[in-house]
Amino acid sequence: MIVCSMASPPAPLPAARAVLTAAIVLVSALAALPARAEEPPQDDAPLDVRLLDDGARVVLSRKGVLLAAAQIRPVQAEAGPVLPAGIKWTDAKPLEKNSRTPKQADFPSADPGKLISLLLQVRRVPAGARVLVSPELAEAGDAAQKNPARELELATELFPDPGKEKEKGWPELSAIDTSGTVEARTWAGKLPEPGAPAFRATRLSFSLPGRPRVEIARSGPARWSLTKGAASLLLRQKLLPDPREPLKPGTFEFFLGDERDGLEAGVSPVSLDREQVPAWDFLEGHFRVYAGGADPYGYDELLVFAEIAFPEDENAAADENLPPRMLQVPCFYREGPSHAPAEGEFRFRFAPPFPGTYAVRIAAISPGGVIRGEAVPFRAGPAASRGFLRAKAGDRAFRYDDGSVVFPVGPNLAWPSKPGAAESYRQRFRELARNGGNAARIWLSSWGMPFEGPHAGEFSSDAAEALDGIFLAAQARDIGLIFVAENAHDIKVNSATHPYFRELGGPLAAPAEFFRNAAAIKLFKRRLTYLAARYGAYRSLWSWELMNEADEAWLSLKSEPDDPRMPVLEADTARAARRDVLAWAALLAQHLKAMDGVQHPVMLTVALPPEYAWMGLQKLADLDAIQEHAYIPEAADARDDLAFDEAAQIAAWAAASREPGRPHKPYFLGEFGYVALHDQELAKAGAEAAAADRNARDTEGLLLHNASFAALASGMAAAPMNWWWDRHIEKLRLWGCYKGPAAFAEALGRLATRDGPGNLRALNNDAEAAKGSGVRVLGRAGKSGLCVWIQDRRSTWSRKLEKNEPAPPEIKELEIHLPALAPGEYALQWLDTWNGEKLGRQVLTVEAEKDGPPKGIDLKCPAFHRDIAVWIEPASKP
Secondary structure (H helix, E strand, O other): OOOOOOOOOOOEOHHHHHHHHHHHHHHHHHHOOOOOOOOOOOOOOOEEEEEEOOOOEEEEEEOOEEEEEEEEEEOOOOOOOOOOOOOOHHHOOEOOOOOEEEEEEEEEOOOOOEEEEEEEEEEEEOOEEEEEEEEEEEEOOHHHHOOOOOOEEEEEEEOOOOOOOHHHOOOEEEEEEOOOOOOOOEOOOOOOOOOOOOEEEEEEEEEEOOEEEEEEEEEEEEEEEEEEOOOOEEEEEEOOEOOOOOOOEOOEEEEEEOOOOOOOOEEOOOEEOOOEEEOOOOEEEEEOEEOOOOOOOOOOOOEEEEEEEOOOOHHHOOOOOOOOOEEEEEOEEEOOOOOOOOOOEEEEEEOOOOOEEEEEEEEEEEOOEEEEOOOEEEEEEOOOOOOOEEOOOOOOOEEEOOOOEEOOOOOEOOOOOOOOOOHHHHHHHHHHHHOOOOEEEEEOEOOOEOOEOOOOOOEOHHHHHHHHHHHHHHHHOOOEEEEEOOEHHHHHOOHHHOOOEHHHOOOEOOHHHHHOOHHHHHHHHHHHHHHHHHHOOOOOEEEEEOOEOHHHOOHHHHOOOOOOOOOHHHHHHHHHHHHHHHHHHHHHHHHHHHHOOOOOOEEOOOOOOHHHOOHHHHOOOOOOOEEEEEEEOOHHHOOOHHHHOHHHHHHHHHHHHOOOOOOOOOEEEEEEEEOOOOHHHHHHHOHHHHHHOHHHHOOOOHHHHHHHHHHHHOOOOOOOOEOOHHHHHHOOOOHHHHHHHHHHHHHHHHHHHHHOHHHOEEEOOHHHHHOOOOEEEEEEEOOOOEEEEEEEOOOOHHHHHHOOOOOOOOEOOOEEEEOOOOOEEEEEEEEOOOOOOEEEEEEEEEOOOOOOOOOOEEEEOOOEOOEEEEEEEEOOOO
16 A cells, blocks of 8 residues: 555655755746747737648647648658648647647558557647657558558748748747756857758757747757758657667657747656565666756756655554655656667666655656656565665774675776776676675776766766666676766866866866866766766665865865975965865765765765875765775885885774774775886887886786785775776786685675674784784684684785795794684684685684683694685584
């Protein structure tokens, strides 16, 4: 049963209250928007709208003078008129205002033996007519089989003023509304002339001096061609296939009138892709919205929400005054990609957080007001997954919705091998998952995944579809993604091709303005809203990252303003820059969480080394995790001995992240690896540089291996995410390096889940644990178990690549001393860290001490090369 009435807006959740408040403000703002094309003088004579039985033509006229006529018809090789000579359009009676008139038109289908029956529902509105086109397939018999399949088009004929000279009486295209501009949606460039290439638009205005203009609007962007005939202008637009049934055209609505259609939006019934879904998996709804040609991507012009009513809270059932729980989820407009074009439509995605019966209805806010559709019920069953990744306040580790702790293990996969290609991600996810990895970090970038452009606010349907494939492929393999929504390189280096800069009509003149310019912030909010609406319901989306390395876009951020050695002017400049970016980050993080129904963690990164941590950024309450980037320098550039011992360096960074005054958030290295030339620089440098490249010489992945274990064992929230995924991991086939760390991370996750990540103690007592044997012991210990990594200190990148030393000899007969555990039976598991194989499982009994505290555990290690790992957990665990 549906537990709430949707007749009036329910009270919002706290997470959605900001969205609802913004929406209320937006209604007033949208209502005050001026008409976007100059208003020509209007004739007092009434506008006539007629529907002809012959060809289902819609005709617009005034005082018996034709203004325009529109018709759905088969595509014609020549631009023939909509009203050829001989048609007596005046015989049809004008439609009455607010009337609805259906009309059917049949066309041969691409499916042999069937017809496409188009149902045109013509609604007479004050300024003209809205026409809803709904296609259906119907049986047609032998007659249809004899006819070839035909494509259909919407053709609109515009007539000149018969009272003027021919050269002065032609209608002129005066305005085009298209997505992607900053303030207005009106075409900023030169208007297309008849015969020009096809152009993309949602609304068009044709005008003549002294005559009412002709307005043509559509429920979504389309490509139009404009030609000039002997006695009229002809505007044509090919109909696109339905997104789910490509043998027939998609449903859409268009408007034909003599001024802008200013009525409230029209919303079709919502259809769900399924009626029941497991909790934490998402269902998708699709529907159409018509709003007078409003930009469907422009949330400042047309705001569309799915309002989700939650199941009734049994504990509150007796209190009739409590409103039902409701969440508002922004919807997104989906167009088919270039390889599979389809009619655009609105969609929403929602992942129910717990089982029960829900209801959804659509709310559309436009200049004409607010309109809501009918509620549709759906059910959520028991969860089939662990849910979404969370960064719980006060935790230094990530958790799933079911409470289990997870430690991400995986590399950066920032961009695909070819621009916009999802297939390379599928291949890399397959390799990562086969070797136990569970995480990756991906970017939006102009060279890898060009999502927005060439003009600001235009979202690529190809990139959007590719991202759907990437998130789906990751979810199928239980891989979580950190998703980077912008990168500093595009802002600083590629500004000439970035849509927010003036070279392409955007508002920015300099990179630093990205964080301060109101128009740029508005545009970026628009991008984040779309991303949240379309991808926020994927469980494979682990976290948002607002920007990669913001300080690379604004170099003043790299300076420490409180450094007493810094000149006063530079310090003030750095302080102002940091203040602006903190305000920007807080604003955008809050906006993203308001738009994201799941409320994934949000991060922002800088390129500052961990020893120069920007504490103001780390402590920002609206950012949920701390991600730093660190690279191992060349030997000549090393500042201290830690650079030559990666495990010691990472352990030191981990310890520093837990010092007093540091925020209690998950902390990890989102980029890590050798300092090295990038691919293009390496190619120019020649063979000698290629031979010296440490990524090429580290054929076993020693740095990746040591860094992964050191980070997990020393208390970081994730293994460092190696940067050189293509020319190091992929080229040298090092995916197997993740097997050992993944097995260790899984055991560590079980320990943290049982005891709580905040209750684990750091083990770094080398002298006591290893009794001066020359090995390093790092680990985490709790009440119910421990996880420990034991490393030969001689196994470092510098000894192998700088000193060319052979691998250290096998270590035998090593004994280590570990902290005491509570009395009970435990399973002790040794791990071969290099191939991820479990070496042997034995039972360990810890007995209670009668006199005094429990004693520690003395372990004799199996013989090993370089390093080994062990974990101890309750024996009931496998």
